[in-house]
Amino acid sequence: MFSEWIELLGLIVVGFLSGGINAVAGGGSLLVFPALLATGMPPLVANVTNSVAQGPGFVGAAISQRADLGGAPQRLRWTSIAAAAGAVIGCVLLMVLPGSVFDAVVPALVGLSAVLMAFQNTIKRWLRHPEGGGPDRLVALTAGIFFASIYGGYFGGARSVILIAILAVAVNDSMRRLNALKSWLGLIGSAVTFVVYALIAPVDWVAVLTLVPTTVLGGYAGGKLAQRLPATLLRYLVVVIAAGVAVYLVLD
Template sequence: MSVIEALGILLAGLGAGAINTVVGSGTLITFPTLLFFGFPPVVANVSNTVGLVAGGITGVHGYRHELKGAGPTLKRLAPASLVGGVIGAVLLLVLPPEAFTAIVPVLIGIGLLLVLLGPWLNRRAAERRERGVSAQVAWHGPVLVAGVLVGGIYGGYFGAAQGVILMGMMSALTTDPIQRLNGYKNVLATIVNAVAAVTFMVVAWDQISWAAAGLIAIGAFAGGWVGGKIGRRLPPAVLRGVILVVGIVGIVKIIWFS
C-alpha cells in the first residue's frame, strides 16, 4: 500500500466516522474508496465494517447526554440489532452480492419517506395526547423491534444508509425528539457493526485487510468525535435535510455501481 493510498483510506475513514454519527451512510465513502484502490468487494466490505466500529464508539460517546434515561428503550431494541448484525454478516459470506442489490435502494427510499413523515406523525401523536388518548399505538413497539432486526441484517450485510433506515423507522414509530433518536441510532448501528466485525474475525479472518481496517479505524475514531460535536448542534429540520440528501446520494450511488 502506497502513502497516497494510506492517506486516502485514512481520510475516507475520517469522513465516514463523522457522517455515521450525524446521519449514517459513512460506508458510502469508505467502501468505494477501498474499491478504487483495488480491494476485492468482499474484502473491502469486511475490512470496512471492522474499521468503522471505532467511529461508532466515539459517536455514541458524543451523544451520551441525549441518551440519558434511554436504558429501557435500548434494552428492548439492542438484542434485535445484535441478532440482525450476526445474520447479515453470515449472509454476506454465503450469498452472491447481487442478492440484496435490488432491495437496498427500496429500503433507503422507505427510510427517507419515514424521516420526512416524522414531524407529521409527531404532530398527530401530540394531538392524541391533548385529547387524552395515548400517543403510543400498541403495534408500534413490536413493529419497531422487527424493523430494527431487519435493519441489523441489512447493516451486517452491507451497512450503507443503515442509519437512514433506522432513523426513518424510529421517526415513524416513536414520539422522541430527533436528536434522541440519533443517539439511539448510533448505539444500534455500532452494535450491528461490532457483532458483524466479530463474526468476520471468527469465520472470515483471511478476508480482512488489517492495514485498511486499521486506517479506517483511526480516521473513524476521530471522525466520530467530530460528528458528535457537529450533529448535536444541528436543528431538527436541518438534520432531516442532511439525512434526505445523504439518503438520495446513497440510492444513486448504489444503483450506479450495481
C-alpha cells in the first residue's frame, strides 16, 4: 500500500515537471516514460499511456503562449495540417509495425535535433537567412513538421525537441514565437494521438487521470517561464535536453 502511494506521488511530480519542460524546451515526456515503466507497465502500454497523458499539458502551454502565434497565418496553417496528418500516420505505424523498425532511428533523430539547435545561427548564415530576416522555407518546414509528427505519433518522446529544432532552421523568427508554435503543433499532434490511442491502444486510464492535471499545470507554468527566458538560454537548454535524451535512448 505504501509503495502504491509512493508511485502515485512520483507520477504527480514527474507529470508537473514534464509539462513544464515540454513548454520551455521539449523532452519532458521522457521523464514520464521511465516512470511508467517503473510501475511495472509493459513498454507498449507505457508508450501509449505517456502519449495520451502528455496531450493536455500542451493545452496549458498553448494557452499561455497564444499571443505569440499571430502574424504568420500561412506558416500556422500549413504546419498545423502537417502535424495532424503526420500524427495519424505515426499512430497507425505503432499498431502495425514491430517496435524495432522505428526505435532504431530514434536516438539519431534526437541527436540530430541537438546539433541543429547548437548550430542554429551558423546554419542560418550558410542559408543566407540572417536572424529575424528573410522568408520562411515553407516547403522544407512543412515536410519537416510532417515527418517529425509521424515520429511523434509513433513514439512521442522528445517530439517537442525535434519540432523546435526544425522550426529554428526553417523559420526566421524569434525563439519566443517559435516556442509558441512548437507548443501549438505539439497540442495538435497530442490531440490526434489522444483520439486514436483512446480508440485502439491499450491505455492505462488510471495513470492518465493521475498525470493529466499535473501536466496541464506544468505546461501553463512552463509556458509563462518560456516567455521570460533569453533566446540564447532557451536554445541551449534545448540542446542540453536533446543531448541527454539521445544518450538515454542509446543506453536504454
